Amino acid sequence: MRIIGQERQYAMAVSPLKNLSGDDNHQASNAFTRTLTRDFELSGYFRIIDPHAYVEDAQQSGFELGQFNFADWTSINSDFLVKGAVTVNGPKVQLTAYLYDVAQQRRKMGKSFTGAVDEVPRMARRFADAALEAMTGQRGPFDSKLAFVSTGTSRFKEVYTQSIDGQDLTQQTHNSTINLFPDWDKSTRFLLYLSYKSGEPGLYLADLKQRVESRITSNRGIIIGGALSPDGQLVVASIERAGATNLYLLDRSGHEMRRLTQTAGINCTPNFSQDGSKLAFTSDRSGSPQVYVMQLSGESPQRITYRGNYNTNPAFSPKGDRIAYQSRTGGRFDIFTIPSAGGDPTQLTEGGGTNESPSWSPDGRYLAFSSTREGHPHIFVMMVQTGKLIGSLTEGNGNDTAPAWSWWLGD
Amino acid sequence: MTLHQRGRGGWVTKGGRAASLGGLVALGLLLAAGCSSKTKGMQGEGNPVGSESNLGGSQGSLEQFKNTGTLSGSGPLTDIHFGYNTYNIEPQDGSILKQNASWLQSNPKTRVQVEGHCDERGSEEYNIALGAKRAQAAKDYLETLGVEGSRISTISYGKELPLCTDHDESCWQQNRRDHFVVQQ
Numbered sequence: 001m002r003i004i005g006q007e008r009q010y011a012m013a014v015s016p017l018k019n020l021s022g023d024d025n026h027q028a029s030n031a032f033t034r035t036l037t038r039d040f041e042l043s044g045y046f047r048i049i050d051p052h053a054y055v056e057d058a059q060q061s062g063f064e065l066g067q068f069n070f071a072d073w074t075s076i077n078s079d080f081l082v083k084g085a086v087t088v089n090g091p092k093v094q095l096t097a098y099l100y101d102v103a104q105q106r107r108k109m110g111k112s113f114t115g116a117v118d119e120v121p122r123m124a125r126r127f128a129d130a131a132l133e134a135m136t137g138q139r140g141p142f143d144s145k146l147a148f149v150s151t152g153t154s155r156f157k158e159v160y161t162q163s164i165d166g167q168d169l170t171q172q173t174h175n176s177t178i179n180l181f182p183d184w185d186k187s188t189r190f191l192l193y194l195s196y197k198s199g200e201p202g203l204y205l206a207d208l209k210q211r212v213e214s215r216i217t218s219n220r221g222i223i224i225g226g227a228l229s230p231d232g233q234l235v236v237a238s239i240e241r242a243g244a245t246n247l248y249l250l251d252r253s254g255h256e257m258r259r260l261t262q263t264a265g266i267n268c269t270p271n272f273s274q275d276g277s278k279l280a281f282t283s284d285r286s287g288s289p290q291v292y293v294m295q296l297s298g299e300s301p302q303r304i305t306y307r308g309n310y311n312t313n314p315a316f317s318p319k320g321d322r323i324a325y326q327s328r329t330g331g332r333f334d335i336f337t338i339p340s341a342g343g344d345p346t347q348l349t350e351g352g353g354t355n356e357s358p359s360w361s362p363d364g365r366y367l368a369f370s371s372t373r374e375g376h377p378h379i380f381v382m383m384v385q386t387g388k389l390i391g392s393l394t395e396g397n398g399n400d401t402a403p404a405w406s407w408w409l410g411d
Numbered sequence: 412m413t414l415h416q417r418g419r420g421g422w423v424t425k426g427g428r429a430a431s432l433g434g435l436v437a438l439g440l441l442l443a444a445g446c447s448s449k450t451k452g453m454q455g456e457g458n459p460v461g462s463e464s465n466l467g468g469s470q471g472s473l474e475q476f477k478n479t480g481t482l483s484g485s486g487p488l489t490d491i492h493f494g495y496n497t498y499n500i501e502p503q504d505g506s507i508l509k510q511n512a513s514w515l516q517s518n519p520k521t522r523v524q525v526e527g528h529c530d531e532r533g534s535e536e537y538n539i540a541l542g543a544k545r546a547q548a549a550k551d552y553l554e555t556l557g558v559e560g561s562r563i564s565t566i567s568y569g570k571e572l573p574l575c576t577d578h579d580e581s582c583w584q585q586n587r588r589d590h591f592v593v594q595q
Contacts, residue, residue: 155476156477176477177473177477178473178568178571178572180536180539180571181535196473196568196571199471201539222543222546222565222566222567224539224540225539238536238540240540240544240547240565240567242547243544243547243548245540245543245544266541266544268536268537269537282536289537312534312536312537313534331532333534356534357534401535402535
């Protein structure tokens with residue numbers, strides 16, 4: 001992960017955790033501070049002060065308010081400070097951390113965690129989310145997952161998942177064909193994706209907890225793509241039949257419940273609103289690919305995009321008030337948002353290769369998208385409000401596309 | 412190391428990586444009655460089926476891509492091409508489709524799978540839809556020329572399996588194609 005130029009950021013110090021017992025090699029402390037540092041950087045709000053500059057010895061000083069000297073932190077121009085302590089007892093970890101406002105010499109928030117040693121990075125993500133909430137009034141988005149498609153080290157597009165900060169990279173499919181369009185349910189237990197592994201395109205619903213999957217197939221026609229409802233119970237599939245590509249509502253066993261669009265052309269890229277009541281999709285019914293919104297019943301389809309002659313891959317914001325999409329401009333795509341009831345579009349990317357497949361963070365503050373700005377497509381993240389690019393979420397020589405940012409993980 | 416059965420592809424060996432869908436139990440809700448015949452010769456997860464060559468059969472693009480990483484446009488039937496973001500048959504391709512139809516009529520035991528392909532410029536999913544339209548357009552045309560519809564299946568690969576990987580119009584033009592795969 002790299003962080004690309006930022007302005008107006010707070011200077012943040014992330015101190016090593018004080019070892020109360022059992023963390024003599026600082027493994028737990030390192031896992032916590034490394035993860036927290038990445039998440040703070042990815043938030044776009046902070047510039048992390050190089051730990052080599054820290055003058056205080058975390059093991060010698062305290063971590064509670066009044067047990068350490070704020071002057072050690074004002075002297076290195078720190079606006080905020082995270083301090084904490086850890087106890088490791090066999091496989092169990094007990095961890096407490098506080099966010100301090102250095103100028104105010106106040107504690108802003110704190111959190112305590114208990115869990116297994118390998119859960120320490122997740123403790124850091126939850127701390128980061130809570131710290132953002134304390135500072136901005138809105139919970140941060142880092143205790144979540146990213147699914148995406150990558151060629152990895154092969155020529156085959158496979159589905160991968162990882163944490164937002166890049167840890168726990170897991171190749172989820174291994175079929176050496178073509179796998180596309182991963183889509184989460186809100187519980188992040190189920191992942192829908194399109195695969196050619198049987199020789200023809202099919203939708204597969206994977207249960208990541210039970211490690212089983214079912215194929216959702218159509219008894220006629222070609223499956224083009226699909227979306228999983230937030231509650232994981234419904235699938236909207238784009239299916240081509242006798243020349244017309246329409247959206248169909250299916251239950252999770254593939255049983256067809258309703259046809260949702262009725263045009264002779266193309267209707268594809270369905271996307272559910274977070275409350276499951278609406279669909280955004282692409283249709284060429286006007287003569288070019290444009291973004292539409294309709295009720296899940298198929299009623300009241302409304303064209304949303306009018307600028308540009310190739311608008312696709314719509315994604316509802318978590319609140320449902322805006323839709324992010326990609327629009328073709330001069331031979332490549334840029335990311336835009338537009339009010340979901342229609343209105344003026346806002347352009348968020350300009351140039352830097354092609355920018356595609358926007359996916360919202362669960363807090364609605366960020367968009368992940370694929371971009372060729374550095375050559376191979378990778379997944380990047382930007383702030384929605386400003387379009388400010390924060391950095392890349394994936395690295396390596398593979399082609400990374402089709403990001404899907406999950407909802408927050410459950411307890 | 413454990414053995415798992417994966418659909419029709421036969422037995423495959425799965426490595427020790429527990430956290431992967433590669434070894435998922437296929438619940439296989441294969442509702443389609445015609446599914447297995449439709450994919451004959453396309454054994455997606457299995458080995459290439461060599462017997463296809465008996466009747467002048469050609470490997471599908473996905474199989475070629477799986478096996479060698481490169482595609483050849485060759486086969487007894489000739490590709491047709493499309494304009495940017497369109498799926499109507501170009502007038503000059505009518506004669507190619509007539510030749511293809513006549514080959515199919517001379518080889519009545521064969522079936523054909525029409526593969527719709529796109530250039531790299533559109534989005535992935537919209538291109539799969541576009542490729543499906545292109546394949547269907549050729550199927551319709553072949554049917555009007557007297558080839559039985561039951562002998563023609565369609566598939567779309569969108570922009571996933573390009574013949575040519577340069578980023579210019581001459582390449583894009585080659586990639587916007589219907590490829591005809593003869594199946595036994």
